[in-house]
Amino acid sequence: MPAGGGLLCGASGLALLLAATATHFWLQRRAPGGTASLGLWRACLGGHCRPHPGTPAFWEATRVLMLLSVLSAAAGLALGLSVVASAAWRARARVAGIILLLAGLLALLGLAVYTAGTLSLLGPARTAWRFSWSYILGWVAVVLTSSAGLFHLCAAAKDPSPESSEVVGA
Numbered sequence: 001m002p003a004g005g006g007l008l009c010g011a012s013g014l015a016l017l018l019a020a021t022a023t024h025f026w027l028q029r030r031a032p033g034g035t036a037s038l039g040l041w042r043a044c045l046g047g048h049c050r051p052h053p054g055t056p057a058f059w060e061a062t063r064v065l066m067l068l069s070v071l072s073a074a075a076g077l078a079l080g081l082s083v084v085a086s087a088a089w090r091a092r093a094r095v096a097g098i099i100l101l102l103a104g105l106l107a108l109l110g111l112a113v114y115t116a117g118t119l120s121l122l123g124p125a126r127t128a129w130r131f132s133w134s135y136i137l138g139w140v141a142v143v144l145t146s147s148a149g150l151f152h153l154c155a156a157a158k159d160p161s162p163e164s165s166e167v168v169g170a
Contacts, residue, residue, distance in 0.1 A: 006093075006151030007080050010100055013144030014073040017107060020138035021066040024049065027118065028132035039134060040066065058117025065110030066138070072103035073145050080152055090156045097152030104146030111138050 020026075024039025034046035040063050042049045052059070076099035083092045114135070119126055 006097070006100075006148045006155060007077070008148075009144045009151060010073065010077040010080055010096075010148035013100075013103070013141045013148055014070070014077055016137045016141035016144065017066070017070045017073055017103070020134045020141060021063075021070055023134040023137075025132040025134040026114070027129045027135070029129045031128075037132065038129075056117060056121060058113050058121075062110045062114040062117075065106050065113065069103045069106035069110060069141075069145075072099055072106060073141075076100035076103055076145075076149070076152075080148070083152075093152045093156035097149045097156060100145050100149030100152060102149075104142050104149060107138060107142045107145065111135070111142065 021040065024042050024044055025037050026040065027038040029036045036045045037043070040059060042051050044050075076096050079092055079096040079099060083089045083096060115131075122129055
């Protein structure tokens with residue numbers, strides 16, 4: 001039976017992926033006239049938020065990759081939860097681990113595309129902008145969902161037989 005570490009990391013990673021994808025603090029700029037922030041879905045200036053008037057292709061790619069990551073993480077977590085009540089828990093834990101690793105990979109790709117595209121889009125003005133907390137939550141979610149996948153895979157591969165135990169009996 002897999003340990004709770006995979007489920008805890010998976011649930012935390014899913015929550016952070018949702019928060020990162022839904023919020024608009026991926027980039028932030030503080031200026032004397034107020035703050036401005038950019039997210040995947042909208043731009044805000046001085047507390048007034050609007051959808052992006054035109055979105056570059058890399059933002060669209062990031063949106064798709066982050067949404068696929070959220071869906072994969074939710075599926076992996078649901079499958080990981082079903083492992084507890086299943087007789088064939090090893091196969092389910094293995095599949096849950098693979099799906100959670102896929103979620104981490106999709107988020108990693110989305111964040112990498114966003115990073116590269118944003119830096120090239122902003123050009124010299126990038127010194128005024130900073131990557132903000134939504135973006136950072138995405139990177140933490142990559143680590144958590146990938147760790148959850150690895151925990152599930154390790155739990156599925158662990159041999160529970162007495163011969164493989166590390167404790168030496170009398």
